[in-house]
Amino acid sequence: MGVMAAAGLGLTGWLLDRLGWRPVSELLMRAGVGLLWLIPLRFLVVACEVRGWKVLLGPRRGVSWLLLTWLGMVRDAVNTFLPVARVGGELVAIRLLRLKGVGAASAWASVIVETSVTLVLQVATTLGGIALMLPRVGAGSALVGLGAGLVGALIVVVAFVAVQVRVGLGAFVDRTLGRLLRMMGGQGFPLLPGLDCRVAGLYQKPAILLRCAFWQLTGFLGGAAEIAVLAALMHVPLTAAQIFIFEALIQAVHSISFVVPGALGVQEGGFVGLAMLLGVAPDAAFGIALARRLRQLAIGLPVLVSWQWREWRWRRLSSAHAAPTGG
Numbered sequence: 001m002g003v004m005a006a007a008g009l010g011l012t013g014w015l016l017d018r019l020g021w022r023p024v025s026e027l028l029m030r031a032g033v034g035l036l037w038l039i040p041l042r043f044l045v046v047a048c049e050v051r052g053w054k055v056l057l058g059p060r061r062g063v064s065w066l067l068l069t070w071l072g073m074v075r076d077a078v079n080t081f082l083p084v085a086r087v088g089g090e091l092v093a094i095r096l097l098r099l100k101g102v103g104a105a106s107a108w109a110s111v112i113v114e115t116s117v118t119l120v121l122q123v124a125t126t127l128g129g130i131a132l133m134l135p136r137v138g139a140g141s142a143l144v145g146l147g148a149g150l151v152g153a154l155i156v157v158v159a160f161v162a163v164q165v166r167v168g169l170g171a172f173v174d175r176t177l178g179r180l181l182r183m184m185g186g187q188g189f190p191l192l193p194g195l196d197c198r199v200a201g202l203y204q205k206p207a208i209l210l211r212c213a214f215w216q217l218t219g220f221l222g223g224a225a226e227i228a229v230l231a232a233l234m235h236v237p238l239t240a241a242q243i244f245i246f247e248a249l250i251q252a253v254h255s256i257s258f259v260v261p262g263a264l265g266v267q268e269g270g271f272v273g274l275a276m277l278l279g280v281a282p283d284a285a286f287g288i289a290l291a292r293r294l295r296q297l298a299i300g301l302p303v304l305v306s307w308q309w310r311e312w313r314w315r316r317l318s319s320a321h322a323a324p325t326g327g
Contacts, residue, residue, distance in 0.1 A: 008265030015268055016290075019283045027287035031233035038226060038295040045222030046072040052117070052215035055208050056110040062100050071096055074307045077300035080262040090115065092307070099314055109198035116161050117212050122251055125220055129248030132241050136278060161203075223247050230291050236284040246274055246285075262296065 016024060028035075050068040057063060074096070075089035082088055090111050097107040202208060224247040231238040238246075253270040257263045263270075268289040275285030 008260045008263070011265030012268050015265075015272060015286060019272070019286050023283040024287050024290065027234045027236075027284060028291060030235060031230065031291060034233040035230075035291055035294065037229060037233075038291070039299060041222070041226055041229065042295060042299055043069070043073075045219050045226070046076065048215050048222055049219035050215075051218075052212035053110060053114050055211045055215070056113055056202055057097075057102070057106065060102060063097070063102060067100070070303075070306075073299065073303045077303040077307070080296055080300050081304060083261050096307075096310075103194075105194040105198045108195055109202060112199055113202045113209075114212060114216075117209060118216055120158075120161070121213060121216050121220065122255065125248045126252040129245045129252075132245050133277065220247065220251070223251070226292065226295075227288060230288045231284075234284065234287055234291075236281070236288065238280065242278050242280065245278065246271065246288075249274060267293070 047065070047069045050072040051065070053072070054063075054065060054068050057068075071093045075093045078089035078092050079087075094104075094107045094111055097110075098104060224243050227243050227246050228238070230236075231243070250267060250270050253266055254263045257266040260266050268286060271285040271289035272282045274280075275282045
């Protein structure tokens with residue numbers, strides 16, 4: 001992971017050198033203090049996304065919308081800044097839910113189903129972005145290959161959901177990985193009691209799934225709004241279709257480049273590559289990508305500090321409660 005992060009940082013520096021420091025810095029200076037608007041906008045985006053998560057969790061004492069918003073920001077920060085292949089944030093969120101008294105099966109089920117809904121929507125929006133690109137760039141071999149890859153990804157996601165519904169994720173893992181471990185003389189794969197029932201129960205409630213999908217889609221539109229705000233601040237002319245394409249395909253790039261922490265360099269390269277295809281100035285697209293990266297730093301680093309402080313506080317309270325009292 002460290003090597004990939006270093007390579008991503010090198011790619012960012014190379015792009016900045018090729019495009020020129022002066023035009024990119026002028027774009028950022030043109031935006032000025034307006035860049036601070038990205039912080040509350042991101043808060044609103046995450047707040048919308050976790051509404052879908054809250055729908056899956058149901059009404060629970062001690063788990064407020066504000067708490068879930070913080071947990072959503074922790075998830076993003078962990079997946080962006082730590083070498084966890086974009087899954088560590090979910091594990092951290094589950095642990096924090098457990099510390100708030102949510103049952104293990106309920107916490108895992110909510111994250112598994114939310115992730116599944118997000119994956120389906122991400123593939124769908126990416127296919128929509130490709131469909132919008134076709135009239136502009138033509139059906140080139142690279143674009144057709146990407147579309148075919150996304151269709152394959154959609155099949156994998158549908159199969160993943162089908163396993164959860166028909167077999168049960170826990171049972172499937174036990175039949176595959178658990179059997180392999182037992183053949184090697186191990187104890188098998190420990191299953192979480194009640195997980196498959198919880199997941200299946202959520203999939204049997206289409207109204208809840210639709211509400212979750214609605215809030216996830218609202219979060220996607222909020223991400224597109226961030227690009228629109230940056231373009232307006234930097235005086236970069238972008239159409240609504242171009243903004244949608246940027247957001248949809250950059251999200252796909254993030255998912256594909258999970259081995260690179262925060263898609264460092266890959267996100268910036270993706271913006272520049274798309275700009276060249278869409279007829280947008282590459283330095284302007286790089287400036288937008290760099291501003292988004294600055295927003296990630298401005299929010300993510302304090303959120304990571306707040307998470308560590310919360311962990312330290314809980315450990316201290318646990319140690320105080322476990323300490324024997326003298327008679």
